Amino acid sequence: SYARNGQSTTGFSTYDCSGLVWRSYQQSGKKWTRESANSMRKNETVDITIHQRRVGDLIFFRKFGSSTYSHVGIYAGHGYMIDAQTGTYYGHGVVREPIDHSWWLKHYAIDYRRVK
Secondary structure (H helix, E strand, O other), X not given: OEOOOOOOXXXXXXXXXXXXXXXXXXXXXXXXXXXXXXXXXXXXXXXXXXXXXXXXXXXXXXXOOOOOXXXXXXXXXXXEEEEEEOOOOOOOEEEEEEOOOXXXXXXXXXXXXXXX
C-alpha cells in the first residue's frame, strides 16, 4: 500500500514511490540509498531514451512548472511500470499500470538506468 514520505514503521508493506524503488533494489541485492525521487538522479545512473528502456529502469515525472522530479516508477516492460501512488485511475498503493496514460505522458521527465 501507499505511504507518503517513505515506508511504514510497521514493516515493508507500505511505500511511497521512492521507497518502492529503494526496497526493490535492496531485494535484488543492489545498494541504493533511501532518497526522494528528486535525489535519486545523483546516484550512479545514466540517461537513456524511451526506446532504450529495459525492465528495472527508472522513469521520472514532474508536475507542470516544476524543475524537480515528483514521482518515479520502475519500468516493467511492454509499456507498463510499477509504482506506488494515491492516484484515482488505477487505485492506491503499489500498482502496475500503462505508461501511455495521458497523465504520465504529460508529466514525463526522463528515464535513467542504474549502472552499479
